[in-house]
Every structure is written in C-alpha cells, then in structure tokens.
Amino acid sequence: MADGGDPRVLVRVDGLKMHFPIHEGLLRRQAGSVKAVDDISFEIFEGETLGLVGESGCGKSTAGRTILRLYQPTEGVIEIDGRDISTLEGTALRDLRPTMQMIFQDPQASLNPRMTVGSIIAEPLSEHHAMNATDRRNKVYELLDAVGLNRDFANRYPHEFSGGQRQRIGIARALALNPKFIVCDEPIAALDVSIQAQVVNLLEDLQEKLGLTYLFISHDLSMVRHLATRVAVMYLGKIVELAPRDALYNDPKHPYTQALLSAVPNPDPKTEAVRERIILTGDVPSPANPPQGCNFCTRCPKVMDRCRVEEPTWRDLGQGRYAACHLLEDA
Amino acid sequence: MPDGAAPILDVNNLKTIFRTRDGEVHAVNSVSFDVGPGELLGVVGESGSGKSVTMMSLMGLLPSPPAEIVSGEILYQGSDVRKMSEAQLRDLRGGDVGFVFQDPMTSLNPVFTVGYQLVEPLQIHMGLSKKAARARAAELLDLVGIPDARKRLSDYPHQFSGGMRQRVMIAIALACDPKLLIADEPTTALDVTIQAQIIELVRDLRQQLGMAIVWITHDLGVVAGIADRVMVMYGGQIVEHAPVGELFANPQHPYTRALLETVPRVDGTRDARLRSIQGQPPSLAAHPASCPFAARCGHVFDRCLVENPERRDVGARHDVACFWDARTREPYNG
Numbered sequence: 001m002a003d004g005g006d007p008r009v010l011v012r013v014d015g016l017k018m019h020f021p022i023h024e025g026l027l028r029r030q031a032g033s034v035k036a037v038d039d040i041s042f043e044i045f046e047g048e049t050l051g052l053v054g055e056s057g058c059g060k061s062t063a064g065r066t067i068l069r070l071y072q073p074t075e076g077v078i079e080i081d082g083r084d085i086s087t088l089e090g091t092a093l094r095d096l097r098p099t100m101q102m103i104f105q106d107p108q109a110s111l112n113p114r115m116t117v118g119s120i121i122a123e124p125l126s127e128h129h130a131m132n133a134t135d136r137r138n139k140v141y142e143l144l145d146a147v148g149l150n151r152d153f154a155n156r157y158p159h160e161f162s163g164g165q166r167q168r169i170g171i172a173r174a175l176a177l178n179p180k181f182i183v184c185d186e187p188i189a190a191l192d193v194s195i196q197a198q199v200v201n202l203l204e205d206l207q208e209k210l211g212l213t214y215l216f217i218s219h220d221l222s223m224v225r226h227l228a229t230r231v232a233v234m235y236l237g238k239i240v241e242l243a244p245r246d247a248l249y250n251d252p253k254h255p256y257t258q259a260l261l262s263a264v265p266n267p268d269p270k271t272e273a274v275r276e277r278i279i280l281t282g283d284v285p286s287p288a289n290p291p292q293g294c295n296f297c298t299r300c301p302k303v304m305d306r307c308r309v310e311e312p313t314w315r316d317l318g319q320g321r322y323a324a325c326h327l328l329e330d331a
Numbered sequence: 332m333p334d335g336a337a338p339i340l341d342v343n344n345l346k347t348i349f350r351t352r353d354g355e356v357h358a359v360n361s362v363s364f365d366v367g368p369g370e371l372l373g374v375v376g377e378s379g380s381g382k383s384v385t386m387m388s389l390m391g392l393l394p395s396p397p398a399e400i401v402s403g404e405i406l407y408q409g410s411d412v413r414k415m416s417e418a419q420l421r422d423l424r425g426g427d428v429g430f431v432f433q434d435p436m437t438s439l440n441p442v443f444t445v446g447y448q449l450v451e452p453l454q455i456h457m458g459l460s461k462k463a464a465r466a467r468a469a470e471l472l473d474l475v476g477i478p479d480a481r482k483r484l485s486d487y488p489h490q491f492s493g494g495m496r497q498r499v500m501i502a503i504a505l506a507c508d509p510k511l512l513i514a515d516e517p518t519t520a521l522d523v524t525i526q527a528q529i530i531e532l533v534r535d536l537r538q539q540l541g542m543a544i545v546w547i548t549h550d551l552g553v554v555a556g557i558a559d560r561v562m563v564m565y566g567g568q569i570v571e572h573a574p575v576g577e578l579f580a581n582p583q584h585p586y587t588r589a590l591l592e593t594v595p596r597v598d599g600t601r602d603a604r605l606r607s608i609q610g611q612p613p614s615l616a617a618h619p620a621s622c623p624f625a626a627r628c629g630h631v632f633d634r635c636l637v638e639n640p641e642r643r644d645v646g647a648r649h650d651v652a653c654f655w656d657a658r659t660r661e662p663y664n665g
C-alpha cells in the first residue's frame with residue numbers, strides 16, 4: 001500500500017452480475033438463469049490482498065473470472081487502474097492480459113496435457129514478450145525455483161506430476177509476465193501444509209517485492225486470516241460482509257460469517273471433540289431460484305419474519321466494515 | 332482395527348515405479364498397511380510423497396506403461412487383487428470399492444451429464460431400473476448437499492463449481508453402497524460447512540453399512556476429527572503410523588513433528604510468517620539407500636545417510652521409520 005495518504009484503488013467492482021442462461025426443452029429455449037454473481041460491489045487497494053470466502057457454489061470462481069474478463073459480465077462495471085474494462089473486446093482485452101492473471105482452481109484442466117511443463121510456463125512469455133530462447137529458459141528455471149519445483153521437471157508432461165506439483169506449475173505460469181493483479185482461485189487447496197506455507201510465503205514475498213495485488217479466493221479460513229488484508233464473505237451470489245481481517249475474525253457481524261467461522265476444524269483431537277459449531281440446517285437454495293428477501297433466510301439461525309420478504313441493504317458499519325443484514329440496522 | 336476382525340484391505344510391501352524417458356521414478360517403496368471393516372485410516376504426507384499412486388495401484392488404476400507394480404501383495408477381503416482379471420477388477424471398482432479421485436475434472440467425463448454418470452453404475456451394479464436409478468441419483472446429489480438436485484442431473488460437469496464437482500465424485504463413489512471407500516483429498520475444494528456435512532454423511536455410512544475408509548488429506552484438522560489411525564507418508568514410504576490421538580500427542584518422526592508445527596490455526600495467534608519445512612523433497616530416481624528425509628532433518632546423523640530405516644514399534648500401536656529416538660532425543664540403539 002502507498003505510504004501515508006489514502007490507499008490507491010486498483011480494482012473497482014460496481015454492481016457486477018454474471019448470470020448463466022438455463023436452456024430447456026427441444027428448442028433449447030431460455031428458461032431462466034443461474035445467478036452465479038448477483039450484484040456485488042467492492043474495491044481492492046493496490047498492494048493489498050482481498051480474501052474472498054464462502055461456501056462451495058456461492059460464486060467465488062465466477063466472480064474472479066468475470067473480473068478478469070474471462071466472461072462477459074451480464075451487468076455492472078469493472079475498473080482496473082481507473083479504466084473500465086467491462087466491455088472491452090478483442091485486442092484491447094488481450095493487451096491487458098499481462099497485467100492481470102489467474103491461478104486456476106482446477107490445475108489439471110488448465111494445463112495443456114500435450115505440452116511440457118517448460119513450454120506451458122514459457123507460453124505467455126513468447127506470446128507477450130520478445131525474448132530469446134536462452135532468456136526464456138532461464139526465466140522458466142527461475143520460476144520453477146520460485147515455486148519449489150525441480151528444474152529437471154521442465155521436460156516433463158503434466159500427467160507425470162502429483163496434484164500439488166501441478167498446482168505449482170499453474171502458479172509459475174501466472175507469475176511469468178510479472179502481473180500487477182492476480183486472482184488466486186484456491187491456489188493452495190491441493191497442497192500439503194508445508195508446501196502451502198511455502199507458496200503463501202512466496203506470494204507474500206512477491207507482493208512485497210513487486211507490489212502485487214491479490215484477490216485470494218479460498219475456503220481455508222485459517223489461511224485467509226494469515227494472508228488477507230481485508231476479507232469479503234460471499235453467500236449465494238452476493239457479498240454479505242466485508243471487513244478488515246482482524247475485525248472479521250474477532251467479531252464477525254453477519255450470522256453467516258459467524259457460522260462459517262465456528263465450523264473450522266482444529267488440528268487437535270482433544271479440542272475437536274468438544275468444539276461447538278453452529279450447524280446450519282435448512283435448504284441450501286439454488287442460484288437459479290434464490291429465495292425472496294435475504295438470500296440467507298432459509299438457513300439463518302437468527303431469521304426474522306422481515307428477512308423473508310425484504311432484502312437487506314449493503315450498509316457501511318464504520319471502520320471499514322460493511323454488511324447486509326437486518327439485524328445490523330440501527331434501530 | 333477392532334481386535335480379531337480380519338482386515339478388509341491388507342497391503343504388504345507394495346512397490347510401484349514409473350518408467351519415463353528420464354529414467355525410473357520410484358513413487359511407492361515397500362508400503363504396508365491394512366484397514367479393518369468400519370475403520371477410517373487417515374493418510375497424510377508431503378505433496379508428491381506417493382499417496383495417490385499408492386491408492387491407484389491398489390485398484391489397478393495406473394496405466395501400464397509407464398507405471399509398474401514391481402512387487403507387493405494387495406489383499407481385498409483375502410483375495411489377491413493383483414491376480415484378478417480386468418473384468419473382476421472393474422466389478423470391484425464400481426461396486427464394492429468406491430473411489431474418489433483427487434482431480435474431479437479428469438475423472439468426470441465432460442461429454443456426459445452428471446445424471447448419466449450417476450445412473451449408469453446404479454443400473455450396472457445395483458440392478459436398478461432406469462427410473463429407480465434416476466430417483467436414487469437425485470437422492471445422492473441431495474445427500475452431498477447439491478441444491479435443486481433433480482434438475483441438476485441434466486447438467487454437464489463444467490456447469491458445476493469446483494466443489495460441486497468434487498461432491499458429484501463423492502456421490503458416484505458412494506452410489507453402490509461400497510464396503511471400502513478410498514477417498515483421495517475428497518474435500519479440498521469444499522468449505523468447512525459443506526466439509527462438515529460430508530464428514531457427517533461418511534460417519535453415518537460407516538455406522539449403517541460398516542464401510543471402511545481410506546481418507547487421504549493434507550488437512551490435519553480433518554484427520555484429527557475423523558480418523559481412527561493415521562499413516563504419514565514421505566518420499567514414497569510410510570514413515571510413521573499410529574492411532575490418531577497417539578500421533579498428535581506423541582509424534583515421533585521429525586517429518587511428522589515439523590508437519591504438525593506448520594499448521595496455521597484459526598484460533599491461535601497469527602504468525603508474521605508461516606513455517607514451512609526447509610529444503611527440497613527427495614529425488615525418487617532410485618530406490619533409496621538412505622533415509623529419504625535425511626537432507627532436511629534436524630536430527631540427522633551418519634547412519635541416516637547410509638541406511639534407510641525400517642519401521643519399528645514404539646508401543647501404543649505406534650511405529651516409526653527413524654533412527655533417532657524422539658523420547659530419549661538420541662540415536663536409537665537397536
């Protein structure tokens with residue numbers, strides 16, 4: 001973050017929606033839509049890490065992909081460095097690619113099985129930079145070192161690696177072009193804890209050295225607590241709470257955040273046996289058919305009549321905290 | 332394992348190698364373990380340590396070449412899996428033994444709907460009619476927490492989120508009431524609430540069906556909560572094995588101890604920097620003539636560099652492959 005003064009906004013998302021059409025019947029007529037991301041707004045400051053957490057299927061990957069314009073948003077604005085990129089196309093979009101990168105959730109699916117690891121990592125270099133073969137190879141070695149992979153691996157194919165090794169290839173590839181902004185979609189889920197630590201330390205070092213900005217998507221709340229500057233909590237296509245890290249972990253405001261934090265297991269069989277969780281019951285709604293009122297009303301332990309009819313508004317709670325819940329409205 | 336009960340799975344001295352252009356990769360070296368009916372064996376270990384290759388070897392799931400099981404005995408309910416025909420194996424895999432793969436996108440077929448991929452095994456192995464199989468398929472998706480399950484049967488894998496695909500895999504693995512479930516990092520893509528739901532489901536199935544489970548995970552919190560016993564892998568070998576409480580209370584192997592120290596916790600103090608285990612994982616190019624952890628071990632001494640330790644009993648159904656004695660904090664004599 002810039003010294004003194006106000007932090008500079010690098011990414012601004014305003015009213016972003018990404019709806020996937022549902023087609024039905026023989027004529028494949030559109031019968032509705034999956035509201036994977038449904039009206040989210042937030043900012044990411046330069047040099048910070050915004051954690052994005054929330055349950056499986058709530059729209060985190062879709063949000064990340066839409067922000068990087070791997071999808072054409074249904075509605076809303078995405079600004080990177082003050083420039084509206086929500087409607088860019090073709091070469092204008094392609095020229096932006098080196099500055100924004102993604103580390104994908106599914107390493108297998110994002111690595112071309114017919115290319116060696118060396119060429120996979122070098123591909124963005126050849127596409128966007130004029131570099132001779134020696135420089136390119138050295139850069140590949142440097143990247144392999146950075147993610148803790150043996151240089152000899154450059155000649156091997158993706159299927160010859162374990163799950164965790166493949167994930168690190170994806171990370172090396174994303175780092176190749178020295179991007180400014182990286183969406184990390186569950187970058188460490190497939191790694192063992194020691195290598196998780198290695199990769200997280202690496203991401204932090206790069207951030208410090210190069211001033212990188214991250215959107216860090218993860219369901220690992222302990223890791224997000226370690227890495228994030230601020231955290232956004234998503235539920236069924238919407239952001240329900242956003243706060244600076246310590247505030248969120250020490251004093252979660254939204255009932256969903258409270259339930260989420262209470263469910264984290266501890267690496268200790270003794271405390272595990274007595275830990276109290278808030279178990280969520282009730283139907284998990286589908287993003288194709290979200291409930292009326294608050295999206296969380298079908299499972300919220302503190303639900304009130306009003307929640308089933310009226311959607312709570314996104315409010316500023318002060319000190320950088322935001323949430324959408326009727327319980328938090330000042331009487 | 333409950334004393335006296337015969338193990339459902341009994342593996343002895345399994346060795347699996349890959350023959351590649353650059354030479355051999357000794358991915359699994361003399362691995363032995365067993366699982367009793369209704370028991371949950373947790374498997375943890377470093378990335379690349381051979382967890383997946385071990386489990387894939389068991390059910391003949393590795394393409395050969397390049398993979399080759401060079402030795403070992405794999406007994407499923409007393410019969411030798413390595414002697415089974417391809418047809419017998421296929422029968423075992425879809426029916427008695429459920430398998431959740433680490434990478435859902437490669438094991439789900441992208442050109443078939445999720446419904447088709449669930450219905451097919453139900454018709455083949457459970458003899459259900461198409462209609463009954465569809466109903467059961469929707470029920471299974473619902474059990475793993477997929478909203479609007481019936482409608483989603485006609486969707487393709489790419490229309491599901493990462494965690495949903497993983498749950499579809501779990502539903503397929505559980506479809507035919509398996510006696511043994513081998514789950515390779517089955518909840519990596521799941522948030523804690525849904526993970527808790529899956530763990531609950533698996534607990535119920537263990538009780539109702541006496542299903543035995545091998546659960547590979549790098550999440551020590553999950554292991555602490557569900558496993559009966561745990562084995563720790565490093566460099567293609569089992570380096571430590573113990574009942575779960577004993578392992579967490581008395582870790583013996585320097586790798587296990589280092590692993591337990593690296594875990595960040597949601598309730599503890601937040602460290603400025605995460606701890607990781609220094610150094611590189613071992614090369615698997617040759618059968619190890621030294622301890623695979625020697626190069627990174629804080630207690631290494633001369634013997635570790637010339638001999639690969641065998642697993643030795645340290646009491647409390649606990650064994651460790653290490654020449655250093657964590658109790659006396661001195662080299663072990665024996």
Ligand SMILES: Nc1ncnc2c1ncn2[C@@H]1O[C@H](COP(=O)(O)OP(=O)(O)OP(=O)(O)O)[C@@H](O)[C@H]1O
Nearest residue numbers: 160161162163164349358378379380381382383384
């Ligand atoms: N087809 C292959 N050819 C060559 N080597 C392979 C092949 N498949 C796996 N390996 C190697 O075998 C070793 C063990 O891999 P395995 O997938 O079992 O690791 P793992 O313990 O499951 O790791 P992770 O936690 O990352 O999934 C790794 O070093 C890997 O590179």
Ligand SMILES: Nc1ncnc2c1ncn2[C@@H]1O[C@H](COP(=O)(O)OP(=O)(O)OP(=O)(O)O)[C@@H](O)[C@H]1O
Nearest residue numbers: 020036056057058059060061062490491492493494
């Ligand atoms: N291409 C698509 N077509 C139709 N629906 C989709 C598509 N991609 C995602 N969805 C749906 O959008 C919703 C959100 O998916 P998304 O992948 O963003 O979730 P996620 O929060 O990343 O979940 P996970 O933690 O499981 O990865 C899901 O209901 C999913 O089925």
Ligand SMILES: [Mg+2]
Nearest residue numbers: 061105492493
């Ligand atoms: Mg996702």
Ligand SMILES: [Mg+2]
Nearest residue numbers: 162163383433
């Ligand atoms: Mg694996």
